[in-house]
Amino acid sequence: MSEGDGAWDEYCLADFQSGMVRGEFSSRGLVEYYLDRIARVDVEGPELHAVLQLNDEAQELAGRLDDERACGQVRGALHGVPVLLKGNINTADHMTTTAGSLALRGFQPGHDAALVRSLRKAGAVILGKTNLSEWANFRSLHSSSGWSGEGGQTRNPYALDRNPSGSSSGSAVAVSANLCALAIGTETDGSIVSPASACGVVGMKPTVGLVSREGIIPISASQDTAGPLARTVADAALLLAVIADGLFKPMPAFGHSLQGLRLGYAPALADFLPAVDGIMESARQTLAGLGAVLIETDLMLPASLVEAEFEVMLYELKAGLEQYLQTYNASGTIKTLDDLIRSNQENAAISMQWFGQELFEQASKKGGLDEPAYISARETCRKLSREQGIDRVLSRFRLDALIGPSGSPAWKTDHILGDHFLGGSASLPAIAGYPNISVPAGFVQGLPVGLSIFSGAYSETQLLRVAQAFEGATMIRRKPGFATTVD
Numbered sequence: 001m002s003e004g005d006g007a008w009d010e011y012c013l014a015d016f017q018s019g020m021v022r023g024e025f026s027s028r029g030l031v032e033y034y035l036d037r038i039a040r041v042d043v044e045g046p047e048l049h050a051v052l053q054l055n056d057e058a059q060e061l062a063g064r065l066d067d068e069r070a071c072g073q074v075r076g077a078l079h080g081v082p083v084l085l086k087g088n089i090n091t092a093d094h095m096t097t098t099a100g101s102l103a104l105r106g107f108q109p110g111h112d113a114a115l116v117r118s119l120r121k122a123g124a125v126i127l128g129k130t131n132l133s134e135w136a137n138f139r140s141l142h143s144s145s146g147w148s149g150e151g152g153q154t155r156n157p158y159a160l161d162r163n164p165s166g167s168s169s170g171s172a173v174a175v176s177a178n179l180c181a182l183a184i185g186t187e188t189d190g191s192i193v194s195p196a197s198a199c200g201v202v203g204m205k206p207t208v209g210l211v212s213r214e215g216i217i218p219i220s221a222s223q224d225t226a227g228p229l230a231r232t233v234a235d236a237a238l239l240l241a242v243i244a245d246g247l248f249k250p251m252p253a254f255g256h257s258l259q260g261l262r263l264g265y266a267p268a269l270a271d272f273l274p275a276v277d278g279i280m281e282s283a284r285q286t287l288a289g290l291g292a293v294l295i296e297t298d299l300m301l302p303a304s305l306v307e308a309e310f311e312v313m314l315y316e317l318k319a320g321l322e323q324y325l326q327t328y329n330a331s332g333t334i335k336t337l338d339d340l341i342r343s344n345q346e347n348a349a350i351s352m353q354w355f356g357q358e359l360f361e362q363a364s365k366k367g368g369l370d371e372p373a374y375i376s377a378r379e380t381c382r383k384l385s386r387e388q389g390i391d392r393v394l395s396r397f398r399l400d401a402l403i404g405p406s407g408s409p410a411w412k413t414d415h416i417l418g419d420h421f422l423g424g425s426a427s428l429p430a431i432a433g434y435p436n437i438s439v440p441a442g443f444v445q446g447l448p449v450g451l452s453i454f455s456g457a458y459s460e461t462q463l464l465r466v467a468q469a470f471e472g473a474t475m476i477r478r479k480p481g482f483a484t485t486v487d
Helices: 013-021 027-043 058-070 114-121 169-176 193-198 233-243 274-289 303-328 337-346 358-364 372-396 427-432 460-474
Strands: 051-054 082-086 125-130 182-187 202-205 225-230 262-265 293-296 401-405 436-444 447-454
Touching: 013 233, 027 051, 027 058, 027 082, 027 125, 051 169, 058 125, 082 169, 114 125, 114 233, 125 169, 169 182, 169 193, 169 225, 182 193, 182 233, 193 202, 193 436, 193 447, 202 233, 202 460, 225 233, 233 436, 233 460, 262 274, 274 293, 274 401, 274 436, 274 447, 274 460, 303 337, 303 358, 303 372, 303 427, 337 358, 372 401, 372 427, 401 460, 436 460, 447 460
Parallel strands: 082 125, 082 182, 262 293, 262 401
Antiparallel strands: 051 125, 182 225, 202 225, 202 436, 401 447, 436 447
């Protein structure tokens, strides 16, 4: 097979490393392959709009890593492997960091985010940056996931008129469409696991704090985290081990047995679409067949928790975003949330052609993080998501983890009415700051749906064990076909 006809599609890290060890291809060859595929699939062809910009140093970096390999120096599983980063992550190269917004067009922080330094140290090649829901989907209640003023609308690779979900839209689409080996996304509430589900890949939101958030444009100090997107659970685990910079070790080689593990499920979080109910029932049967004990629980998402989370995010957006801008853009004209609001108004023909910025406007009216309203909302979030939520259920039912649907099949992209979310399991672990992994679980009319597996803080190894066993037993993942619409 030639390097231009899908020779390396669906390769995992073990395949890349063994191929380079045998001399079948080089890191530079991989970079050139993905650059060509991005041109043919993302820019032309299906026009996925998953990639915002490319790193003009990628080929040179790959060449250096090839030289290291030739001298017997291999840094690990990521050595010479091309990785894409979400467009809200700082890099100290010629690429900009914009969160998809025209307000930060041209902004170069001149500084690698901590996780980028870890990737470079591990030998990964930073290939470019991906499109995203502008400002990580916290600008308007009527936004379209995967749309940004800078990058336009990202499209779902399984049906081009469908939405990829977000906000890590481009990262999930790029991995699914084989535009890169691996990608990094970020999540505040669903922004990794939801697009992973909608695009048929593995996505993991780690425990908040496991991966450094330094150098990432923020929304919420209590919920933000970066995490891996990959085509296999093993690759997601290896990527997580790198960006966690020693705080998480690569998982041991598990077998497929889950004998004796107690897994809870919550009907209150899953009852939103009969077709998804069927996929979840099949997933429970698969897990039971692997030896797990499945237990129905009373876990739910209270309306008061949703309201408190929203209040917390408004306060933390203002505080975190202004701190980021004043730290990395001190010489620029955009230093406050009000500056961003004015810039969007000045660029309204593009920036607000589909939806407004009412969340920015609400956040701009908030005070500091010492205000009683913020402190009260934050305490409500902790109490209802942890001690009266996930922690209570784990303890009461003696569970190792919980499972549920990651989301619905992808909805049609709609720039008039915005997103059409039906449901999912992301919010409780997101608000609690606990880990959550989505793994492909089935298809509805050709559209992927993921299984979410979540538990208490720092339970990543346990979640990966369950996810890998499920993946091995089902092998649900299949390449997207770039259909125009659902047949």
